[in-house]
Amino acid sequence: MPLETIEDKKRVLREMLFARRFEERCYEAYVERKIGGFLHLYPGQEACVHGVMEAARPGFDYVITGYRDHIHAIKCGCDPKAVMAELYGKATGCSRGYGGSMHLFDVEHRFMGGYALVGGPFPLAAGIAKAILMQGGEEISICFLGDAANNQGTFHETMNMASLWKLPVLYVCENNLYGIGTRIDRSTAVVDQYKRVCGYNIPAVQVDGQDVEAVYEAAKEAVAHVRARKGPYFMELLTYRYRGHSMSDSNAYRPKEEERKWSRRDPIIILRDRLVEAGAMTHDDYKRMDDEILDEIENEIVPFAERSPEPRVEDLERYVLADDDSCRRA
């Protein structure tokens, strides 16, 4: 799914706007206590996953990420209804109600999950890449994580192995400048994240993560490199999340001026304005698109989650171990 033509751009604009509205609706459902646990929302960062995945093959390439995972799952092909149902803890959810917001899975679409230990997916993505090499496929492994994950040991340990063994894995660092509530320059000696992999001989690039077309152009090269089996690649996307780290975060640690500055570089507005300037759409078209999305969320997605059944208590111990018991008894 390339981002080349006007039609591609309109489609991606719609997908990013859908992502924004979907997350905003999750926020409301959380406030209404329909969604429990922790909820990490994506608004502000939409150009990251969309730009990268337009250059890759969603549903074919393997994707793994952290707990801010709703839009990554949807971009891989997971039905947004199944995502919302999962957030509601329903049996129709993409993890059958066993995972929740932080643990979305859709293995059929090769979305290999959201994981909630910061930095945990680094080696898992490398392992997926190792399996791809063994099985001789053309897939690549793509790992999306935030900047703060790079301060975990798994980052350095895995970059070393991925480079040493030339694994077909693309690491995408969505640098939103904050690790929970701590600003990057207060936690991290080297603020430019792409510089941190040069010690592992991994090609790396820093890109404006608010411009989906810039992300896409950079990702084309990254994906081509990895798919050509030249080894891992690292992308740093400079971005910003509009909300707190999670819903339990008052977001009081960020200067208002900083928030205003980033809101003027909204990834959806940037792409919309380009399309309007190019005469490809009008503000009315955009408004209509938005209305359609809101209608779909309100009248299809939320009701599906609301009406879906709960998982059965009888199944509480299901999925702890494998169903087949061939290895258990003599």
Place this chain on the structure above:
Amino acid sequence: MAEMALWEAVRRAHDEELARDPMVIVMGEDVGLAGGTYKATLGLYEKYGPERVIDTPISENSFTGLGIGASFLGVRPIIEIMSVNFAWLALDQIANTAAKVRYMSGGQLQAPVVIRSPGGVAHQLGAQHSARMEKVFMGIAGLRVVTPSNPRQAYGLLKSAVRCNDPVFINEHEYMYNLRGEVPDEEYLHPLEGSEVAREGRDVTLFGYNISVHWCLKAAERLAAEHGIDCEVVDLYALSPLDRAGIARSVAKTHRAVIVEEAEAPCGVGAEVMAIINEECFYELDAPPVRVSARNVPIPYNRTLERAAIPDPDEVVAAVLRLLGR
């Protein structure tokens, strides 16, 4: 039946599984070119190549995670953690990913990895190389834990673990790699659940696992010869899940139980077996069950202190005599 050392049995299991399934790989520190710290992979690097017998950097958490990630796609990694003490570093990936991924994905993903690691108190290795971690692993839902006491089990448990769709932790013992025993000539898959009666007896059951099975057997011989006490020895080769029925069956027969473990008592195998006895067969007991465990100390370097920190057959004998009021 050929007699072989435990390390040879483990090596044979690796070799056969690597030959059987091209998706089986072995990874760990020094498992390749060096042939394995305890020779468990000797010659396999030359036979199967560096892509399948993989020398890893000293990055326990990440190479374990890498193996787990590969297993998502059907690769069957046998991960060797050189010493169980280093498994603390890999605990995040073992407990948070391997053990939970089937559950939190609603059954979509599985992590069929085998993690082998030697632990236990060996030759004055000091506090940071003498851990007994089985109690840590057996408390993790979604992870199987087995622990061989002889070459036959070491061979058959590893082969079954490779084919099992659950993550399996195999707790070996640094002291036991040269232990010799019979292993079937034909392929043998040992069940990952259950227990084995290592010695039949009537008067008291000695529960052991791994090295402590041998202490129990030695104690049983002495108790029979010197005191006329007929001990049953039950080998709990599966620590998770524990064989509740097997434990209850033996206690219902002997009405007395001694649990022998090389690890410290708190939250350990002994505590768990006692709880199972309470839950399953309390009214069968003629006397309160007894634990013979290590002292609750970091293992000291000094040889005398080191030996004093862990049980031995003498302590088992003494515990049985106390239990029987002799």
